[in-house]
Amino acid sequence: MARPRKKRNKEIFALGNEAVVEGALLAGCTFYGGYPITPSSEIMEIMAQRLPLIPNGSFIQMEDEIAGLGSVIGASLAGRKAMTATSGPGFSLMQEHLGYGCITETPLVIVNVMRGGPSTGLPTSPAQGDVQQARWGTHGDHSIIVLSASNVQECLDNTIEAFNLAEKYRTPVILLIDEITAHTREKIIIPNPDEYEVFNRIVPTMPPEWYKPYEETVRGVPPMPAIGSGYRFHVTGLTHDTNGFPTSRPDEVRELNERLFRKIDQFLHDVQLVDEVDTEDAEIVVIAYGTVARSAELAVKQARDLGVKAGLLKLSTLFPYPRKATERIMAKANTLVVPEMNMGQISREVKRVNNGQVSVRTINKVDGQIITPAEILKVLTRV
Amino acid sequence: MKNQPLDRFEVRLSGLGGQGILTLGKVMGGGLALGHGYFVTQTQSYGPEARGGASRSDLVVSSNVISYPKAESVDLLIALSQEACNMYYRNLKSGGLLLIETDLVKQPPVNQFIGLPFTKLAKDKLGLPQAMNTIVLGAATYLLPFAQQRTMRKNLEEVLPPKILDINIKAFNMGFREAKKNFGDPEELWKANSVIVSDEEADYDSI
Numbered sequence: 218m219a220r221p222r223k224k225r226n227k228e229i230f231a232l233g234n235e236a237v238v239e240g241a242l243l244a245g246c247t248f249y250g251g252y253p254i255t256p257s258s259e260i261m262e263i264m265a266q267r268l269p270l271i272p273n274g275s276f277i278q279m280e281d282e283i284a285g286l287g288s289v290i291g292a293s294l295a296g297r298k299a300m301t302a303t304s305g306p307g308f309s310l311m312q313e314h315l316g317y318g319c320i321t322e323t324p325l326v327i328v329n330v331m332r333g334g335p336s337t338g339l340p341t342s343p344a345q346g347d348v349q350q351a352r353w354g355t356h357g358d359h360s361i362i363v364l365s366a367s368n369v370q371e372c373l374d375n376t377i378e379a380f381n382l383a384e385k386y387r388t389p390v391i392l393l394i395d396e397i398t399a400h401t402r403e404k405i406i407i408p409n410p411d412e413y414e415v416f417n418r419i420v421p422t423m424p425p426e427w428y429k430p431y432e433e434t435v436r437g438v439p440p441m442p443a444i445g446s447g448y449r450f451h452v453t454g455l456t457h458d459t460n461g462f463p464t465s466r467p468d469e470v471r472e473l474n475e476r477l478f479r480k481i482d483q484f485l486h487d488v489q490l491v492d493e494v495d496t497e498d499a500e501i502v503v504i505a506y507g508t509v510a511r512s513a514e515l516a517v518k519q520a521r522d523l524g525v526k527a528g529l530l531k532l533s534t535l536f537p538y539p540r541k542a543t544e545r546i547m548a549k550a551n552t553l554v555v556p557e558m559n560m561g562q563i564s565r566e567v568k569r570v571n572n573g574q575v576s577v578r579t580i581n582k583v584d585g586q587i588i589t590p591a592e593i594l595k596v597l598t599r600v
Numbered sequence: 601m602k603n604q605p606l607d608r609f610e611v612r613l614s615g616l617g618g619q620g621i622l623t624l625g626k627v628m629g630g631g632l633a634l635g636h637g638y639f640v641t642q643t644q645s646y647g648p649e650a651r652g653g654a655s656r657s658d659l660v661v662s663s664n665v666i667s668y669p670k671a672e673s674v675d676l677l678i679a680l681s682q683e684a685c686n687m688y689y690r691n692l693k694s695g696g697l698l699l700i701e702t703d704l705v706k707q708p709p710v711n712q713f714i715g716l717p718f719t720k721l722a723k724d725k726l727g728l729p730q731a732m733n734t735i736v737l738g739a740a741t742y743l744l745p746f747a748q749q750r751t752m753r754k755n756l757e758e759v760l761p762p763k764i765l766d767i768n769i770k771a772f773n774m775g776f777r778e779a780k781k782n783f784g785d786p787e788e789l790w791k792a793n794s795v796i797v798s799d800e801e802a803d804y805d806s807i
Contacts, residue, residue: 230630230640256646341647368669401669402626402642404633514667590668 227407233372233399234259234302237328237392239407240376241300242267245415246326248299250277250288252307255340256396257330260302273297282307286314286327293323294452296443298380302328305347306337308354315389316355317454319477322431322439324383324418326376328392330399331507333585342585343396345507348562351391352536360478362390362488363536367510369403374413375490375533381416382488386481387438393535395558397508397587421448430461431473437480481537490533491542495521499528501552501600504543504567506532509556509588516593527597538566547575552600556580556588576600606638606746610671611659613736614688615680615701618655620733625657628737631755632661632747641669654683661746676743678736679705680718695793699736699743712793714743714783721778722771731771738775743786749776 231239237260241249249264261278268274275292279285285301292299303311308329318325333339334346347354351363362382366375375392383390421428421440430450431439442448451461456473458464481488495517496502505513510531520527530546532539547553553575555564564579571577578596582588611628615621622644629642638661645656658671673693679685680701689709692698700708702715716739722732734756741752753772760768783789 228634230626230633230642396646397643397669400643400646402629402640403666403669404640508669511667511669518667587670589670589672 226409226412228404229407230402230404231369232259232402233366233369233394234330235263236369236372236405237302237376237394238263238267239405240373241326241380242271243373243408243413243415244298244377244380245417246298246300246380247271247273248275248289248292248297249301250279250292250299251285251301251303252279252282254282254304254307256332256399257302257304257307257328259399260328260330282310283314286311286318286325289325289327290314290318290321290323293325294321294444296446298324298384300326300328300380302330304330304332304340305334305344308347308350312350312354312356315361316357316359318389319355319359319361320357320454320456321452322387322441322477323389324380324387324441325389326379326383326392327389328376328379328394331393331395333583339585341396343508343558343587344583344585345393345395345509345558345562346583347393348535348557348559349565351393358474360388360481361536362386362388362481362534363393364390364490364533365393365506365535366398366533367507367531368398369401370405371533372398373405373407377413377415378490378533381414384416384418385438386484386488387418387441388481393507395507401508420446425449429459431457431459433459433472433476437476437483485537485541488534488537489539489542491539492529492531492533493542493546494529494531496528496530496546496549498526499546499550500526501554501597502528502530502546502550503554503556503593503597504530504532504546504563505556506535506563507558509558512588512590513556513593515590516597519590519594520597523598525597532563535563538563538570540570543567543570547571550575552576552578554578554580554593554596554600556582556593556596558582558588605663606661607664608666609661609676609746610674610693611661611676611678611740611744612671612674612688612691613657613659613678613680614684615655615678615704616684617653619680620730621655621657621680624733624737625659627734627756627759628740628752629659630759631741631752632659635751635755636747638663638746639666641666643670654681654687656684656688676740678740680732680736682706685709697743697790697793699739714789716775716778716782718775721774725774726767726771728767728771731767734768734771735775735778738772738777739779739783740775741772742776742779743783743789745786745790 455463
C-alpha cells in the first residue's frame with residue numbers, strides 16, 4: 218500500500234483508469250485495440266492520446282469488442298505487448314477470443330472495469346460480478362491468471378504485473394478493477410525505470426529450421442518468435458501438436474492440455490500475490506479484493522480499536538486462487554469474513570479451500586453501492 | 601512535509617452540473633495531494649448527468665494512507681445550489697462547516713453557515729461566470745486550516761492552460777480575499793464549530 222516517499226519520483230494526481238495506462242506504458246505496451254465502454258472509457262481515451270506519441274505505438278478502435286481482442290491477439294503474435302480494456306458486456310463478447318488466446322498461448326492483458334450486471338445492468342455503478350466469468354467465462358478447461366486492484370497505485374503496479382505475468386507465462390491475464398477504483402483520483406508515484414521489473418517474452422535462439430513452436434520446455438513455456446522474424450509457425454485454435462498443426466491423437470492432446478495448466482501451476486508462488494494486514498494474531502480475518510478491501514481495511518482498524526482481534530487478507534491475485542495464503546490464515550483464525558459486491562464468487566473459493574474447517578461468513582451486496590466499513594464492522598464485532 | 605497532522609478530513613463539493621464542481625474537485629485534490637503532500641482521494645458522482653442536474657465531488661484528506669475512499673461524515677460542505685444543500689446537509693458532521701452560494705441557496709437548513717454570492721462575484725467583477733468555481737477554490741483555501749494560498753495557486757498555475765490562467769488566478773485571489781474580508785479568522789470559525797481535527801476527535805462517530 219504505502220510506498221516510501223522519494224523526492225525524485227514523479228507524482229501525479231490521477232484516476233484509476235489513468236494509472237492503468239501509465240502502468241501499461243511503463244510495462245512496454247505499444248498496442249491498444251478495443252471498443253469504448255463505460256466505466257472503462259478513459260483507458261481507451263488516454264491510450265488514443267498517448268500511444269501515437271511513442272515509438273511504434275499503435276492505437277485502433279475496432280468495430281466491437283470481439284474484433285478488439287482479435288486485434289490485440291494479432292498484435293501480440295507480431296511481437297508487440299498489447300492490451301484492451303472493457304466492462305461487463307464487452308467482456309462477454311471477448312470470451313471467444315479469450316479462449317483463442319489461451320490455446321495459442323498469446324500474451325495479452327485485458328482490463329475489465331466491473332459494473333453492475335447482468336447484461337447492460339448498471340453502467341455507472343460498481344460491482345464485482347465478473348470474478349468467476351474471468352476464470353471460467355471462455356469454454357473448455359483452461360488455466361488463466363486473474364488479478365485485481367484496490368487503489369489507484371495498485372492499478373499502476375498490477376498493470377505492470379499483469380504484463381509481466383502474461384509475457385512470462387505466455388497467457389492472457391485479466392485485471393479486474395471496479396468502477397470506484399477506476400474513478401477515484403489519488404496521488405500515485407510513477408516508479409523510476411530501476412524500481413520495477415519488466416519481463417519480456419523469451420524468443421527462440423535456435424536456427425529457424427530447428428524451431429518447434431510448441432515444444433516442451435522446463436518451464437512449460439515455449440519460446441515465442443514474432444511473426445515476420447524469420448521463424449515459421451502455425452497458429453490455430455484447434456488442439457495442436459508441438460509443430461502447431463491440428464491433432465486429435467490422445468497423447469498429443471493430453472500433453473498440450475496438461476502443459477497449459479502446468480506452466481502456471483508450477484509457479485504459483487510467483488503468480489499468487491496477497492497483502493496481509495494485522496493477521497499475525499488475528500482471530501477473525503476479512504478476505505477481500507478491489508475497493509471492498511479498502512472498506513475492510515478501515516473496518517479492521519476500527520474493530521482493533523474496539524478490542525476485536527481482526528485482520529485482513531487482501532487478494533491481488535484472484536486466480537489461481539491463493540490457497541496457501543488462505544490456509545496460513547485459517548491455521549490461526551477461527552472465522553473468515555468475505556465481503557463482495559456480488560452474491561458470493563470468491564467466497565466459493567474460500568469455502569472450497571476451507572472445506573468446513575473454520576466458520577465462513579459472507580457479506581453480499583448487489584445494489585450498485587460499495588460495501589461500507591460500517592457494514593463489515595457490524596459483522597466483525599458481532600461474531 | 602510541513603503540513604499538520606490530519607485524520608480523514610472530508611470535503612464535499614456539491615452543486616449543479618455545469619458549475620464546474622468536478623473540475624474544482626480535481627484541482628483542489630491535486631493541490632492538496634501534490635502541492636501540500638497529503639494523501640487525498642477524490643471521488644465524484646458518476647452517472648448519466650447533464651447540465652442542470654445534481655453534481656458532487658468528494659475529497660478525503662489525510663496525513664496517513666486513506667483506506668476507505670468515500671466521504672462518510674463531511675467536515676466542510678460546499679453547497680452551490682439549493683438542491684445540493686438539501687440533499688447533502690445530512691452528511692455534514694456535527695460541528696462541520698457549511699459554505700453556500702448565498703444567491704442560489706435561498707433557504708439554508710441551519711443558521712450556522714457562511715456564504716458568498718460566488719456567481720455574482722464572477723459575473724460582476726470578472727465578467728466571466730465560468731470562473732465561479734475558482735473563486736470557490738480561493739474561499740475554500742482560506743477556510744481550510746491546512747491549505748496554503750501560495751501552494752494552491754502554484755498548483756493552479758501548473759494544471760490550467762495558459763489561455764485561461766490569468767483570469768483564474770485573479771478569481772482565486774478574489775475568492776481568498778473576499779473570504780478573508782467576510783468570514784474573519786478561519787481558526788476562530790472552526791473553533792466556533794469545534795471541528796479542528798484532534799486526536800480525541802479521531803473516533804468513528806459516523807458508525
